[in-house]
Amino acid sequence: MKTITAAAILRETLAAELTADPTVMLMGEDIGVYGGAFGITRGLLDRFGPQRVIETPISENGVVGMAIGAAISGCRPIVEIMFADFVTLAMDPLVNQAAKLRYILGRQASCPLVVRLVAGGGRGYGPTHSQGFAAWFVHTPGLKVVAPSSIADHADLLHAAVQDPNPVVFLEHKRLYGWREPVPADRPVVGLETARTVNRGHDLTILAWSWMAVEAAIAAERLAADGITAEVIDVRCLQPLDMATINESVQQTGRVLIVDEAPRSAGIAAEIGCRVFEASHEYLEAPIRRLTAPDIPVPASPPMEQLTLPDATTIAHAAMGLMETLQ
Amino acid sequence: MSQSISAKKLRAAYQRMLLIREFELRVERLFLAGKITGTAHLCIGQEATAVGAVMALRKSDALTSTHRGHGHFLARGGNPDRIMAELYGKRSGYSGGRGGSQFMADYRIGYLGANGITGGSLSVATGVALAARLQNRSRVTLCFFGDGASNQGVFHECLNMAALWKLPVVFLCENNGYAMSMPVARSIAGGSIARRAQAYGIAGEETDGNDLEAVWRAVTNARRRAAKGDGPTLIECHTYRYCGHSRGDPCVYRAPQEKVAWRKRDPIQRMRRILLTRGVLISGEHQRLMQETRRRVQQAVAHAEADAWPKASSLTKGVFA
Numbered sequence: 146m147k148t149i150t151a152a153a154i155l156r157e158t159l160a161a162e163l164t165a166d167p168t169v170m171l172m173g174e175d176i177g178v179y180g181g182a183f184g185i186t187r188g189l190l191d192r193f194g195p196q197r198v199i200e201t202p203i204s205e206n207g208v209v210g211m212a213i214g215a216a217i218s219g220c221r222p223i224v225e226i227m228f229a230d231f232v233t234l235a236m237d238p239l240v241n242q243a244a245k246l247r248y249i250l251g252r253q254a255s256c257p258l259v260v261r262l263v264a265g266g267g268r269g270y271g272p273t274h275s276q277g278f279a280a281w282f283v284h285t286p287g288l289k290v291v292a293p294s295s296i297a298d299h300a301d302l303l304h305a306a307v308q309d310p311n312p313v314v315f316l317e318h319k320r321l322y323g324w325r326e327p328v329p330a331d332r333p334v335v336g337l338e339t340a341r342t343v344n345r346g347h348d349l350t351i352l353a354w355s356w357m358a359v360e361a362a363i364a365a366e367r368l369a370a371d372g373i374t375a376e377v378i379d380v381r382c383l384q385p386l387d388m389a390t391i392n393e394s395v396q397q398t399g400r401v402l403i404v405d406e407a408p409r410s411a412g413i414a415a416e417i418g419c420r421v422f423e424a425s426h427e428y429l430e431a432p433i434r435r436l437t438a439p440d441i442p443v444p445a446s447p448p449m450e451q452l453t454l455p456d457a458t459t460i461a462h463a464a465m466g467l468m469e470t471l472q
Numbered sequence: 473m474s475q476s477i478s479a480k481k482l483r484a485a486y487q488r489m490l491l492i493r494e495f496e497l498r499v500e501r502l503f504l505a506g507k508i509t510g511t512a513h514l515c516i517g518q519e520a521t522a523v524g525a526v527m528a529l530r531k532s533d534a535l536t537s538t539h540r541g542h543g544h545f546l547a548r549g550g551n552p553d554r555i556m557a558e559l560y561g562k563r564s565g566y567s568g569g570r571g572g573s574q575f576m577a578d579y580r581i582g583y584l585g586a587n588g589i590t591g592g593s594l595s596v597a598t599g600v601a602l603a604a605r606l607q608n609r610s611r612v613t614l615c616f617f618g619d620g621a622s623n624q625g626v627f628h629e630c631l632n633m634a635a636l637w638k639l640p641v642v643f644l645c646e647n648n649g650y651a652m653s654m655p656v657a658r659s660i661a662g663g664s665i666a667r668r669a670q671a672y673g674i675a676g677e678e679t680d681g682n683d684l685e686a687v688w689r690a691v692t693n694a695r696r697r698a699a700k701g702d703g704p705t706l707i708e709c710h711t712y713r714y715c716g717h718s719r720g721d722p723c724v725y726r727a728p729q730e731k732v733a734w735r736k737r738d739p740i741q742r743m744r745r746i747l748l749t750r751g752v753l754i755s756g757e758h759q760r761l762m763q764e765t766r767r768r769v770q771q772a773v774a775h776a777e778a779d780a781w782p783k784a785s786s787l788t789k790g791v792f793a
């Protein structure tokens with residue numbers, strides 16, 4: 146089994162998609178010689194040429210709109226947004242164009258577009274380089290939203306996203322780029338719209354995705370040392386949600402903690418929590434708990450950023466708290 | 473128009489350029505030493521544009537900056553101690569550590585701030601000019617942006633509106649040849665940013681951004697036009713950043729000879745030569761100015777090191793006015 150980083154497996158997957166399908170194309174800023182701000186596309190320009198690896202000026206609005214044009218014409222564009230924060234400039238094409246095509250225009254229109262966002266905090270990059278905006282996209286009918294955590298999922302879900310006939314927002318956490326895990330060569334095919342059970346447990350369910358799922362798994366190990374077994378579920382597909390897997394777990398454990406590094410209000414944790422309550426309230430042994438960032442911009446100062454974002458310590462602490470409460 | 477800067481001003485400008493260079497070189501080292509984390513974009517090599525342009529402004533004027541903003545801020549009189557503290561994420565930083573390199577400002581001196589979003593300040597600067605008109609103020613706004621930013625839609629939207637309404641704004645493009653790794657030759661259709669002014673019927677001008685006096689003259693004239701109600705000007709200053717785009721940029725996209733060639737046009741060395749020839753600077757004086765500058769930057773580092781972290785209890789305070 147080879148051990149590999151998310152950055153490397155994303156690069157391999159992009160190369161494989163470009164090789165397998167001549168209509169796949171990459172667009173983005175500095176994705177050529179520079180290889181992308183985080184090196185994800187390194188070497189791809191050399192291998193596939195400037196027709197397939199299209200380095201663009203700084204024009205996010207125009208580029209994402211053009212990718213939609215290419216997608217409805219039968220191409221499969223994959224756009225890299227250097228920091229998720231900059232996707233705000235492309236909200237119109239994503240929200241008002243791509244997301245609505247199929248529902249309004251019917252079968253004549255399909256928009257197999259993937260927009261890769263470099264998301265998340267924890268690197269001291271400050272308030273305009275640390276966001277993810279997943280909730281905004283979840284709130285936009287017609288977009289699928291995926292946020293992988295395991296290294297294998299970076300490959301498998303990216304592949305599934307490229308194959309999907311719909312626009313997919315694909316959130317990559319910058320802290321995962323250098324994260325390494327063993328990845329088996331022979332893996333079962335993964336569906337885009339499924340959650341992943343990271344480890345089994347029966348005392349409580351911890352729901353997380355992206356980097357937070359890594360922190361949650363570390364927290365679960367620490368909780369195990371205290372005799373608490375947490376079932377960690379990597380939600381990984383945020384729109385649509387795999388509520389079957391989530392509710393099945395919650396109904397068995399009776400307690401649920403939902404972790405999100407984004408601000409709290411109208412966040413994905415609120416949505417999941419509400420759906421869990423609707424389907425599983427009779428099984429709950431304690432109130433649903435959310436652990437999120439507070440409703441503030443992500444501060445640049447390292448100790449302040451650390452206070453802002455949940456981590457294994459605060460997750461374990463919240464889980465302990467949840468174990469002590471009774472409904 | 474032939475105008476010249478007084479010897480006293482030139483000397484002050486030279487000192488300011490030295491300060492910016494020394495500050496940025498120090499920041500680079502602090503990153504390498506792990507004293508500062510996150511990222512920062514340095515303006516080593518671009519000092520003449522920052523200082524030349526800002527010294528053409530009046531006290532009541534305003535300016536907006538970019539992600540590469542330390543030089544603009546220092547040129548306007550920003551306090552090196554507090555800029556450094558912001559880079560460290562410390563309490564006395566201009567944004568109390570919240571903003572970091574790309575998000576600090578001092579409205580009291582008309583410095584409306586760096587901007588982490590490429591092109592983000594273009595519209596804000598134009599709006600400041602709109603307000604000045606409404607409030608009948610003599611304020612002119614200087615808007616710095618890069619060659620890369622001129623490809624954002626907002627650049628065209630704002631030039632159009634500023635031209636339509638003859639707003640008192642000076643658009644100053646620091647064309648350093650690259651947007652990160654993207655060379656101007658592959659990103660600017662038509663080859664010239666200044667020429668885009670023609671399409672909007674406003675004055676457009678290209679100038680040597682490493683020649684402090686040339687930049688000063690261009691901005692002085694543009695400022696005068698803006699203040700008189702003759703509308704905006706688009707100035708393109710040709711310059712070069714010696715350093716990488718940001719921390720950790722190996723600069724694989726440009727030839728080393730290019731940097732060598734630009735070193736020959738170094739804005740600071742050029743100014744020193746001029747000042748020596750004109751007798752504004754006497755021989756040996758440069759050494760003393762350098763020492764003074766190093767001491768000043770050292771003081772800023774010492775201040776930032778000694779400064780406290782922001783209070784944990786302040787984390788969620790101040791989201792709303």
Ligand SMILES: Cc1ncc(C[n+]2csc(CCOP(=O)(O)OP(=O)(O)O)c2C)c(N)n1
Nearest residue numbers: 231540588589590618619620621650651652
């Ligand atoms: C909207 C947006 N897109 C992309 C970026 C990433 N980025 C930061 S600076 C930069 C290059 C900007 O080039 P230019 O405007 O020429 O300024 P320079 O860096 O050369 O000073 C890029 C692509 C960003 N910060 N914001």
Ligand SMILES: [Mg+2]
Nearest residue numbers: 618619650651
């Ligand atoms: Mg540039």
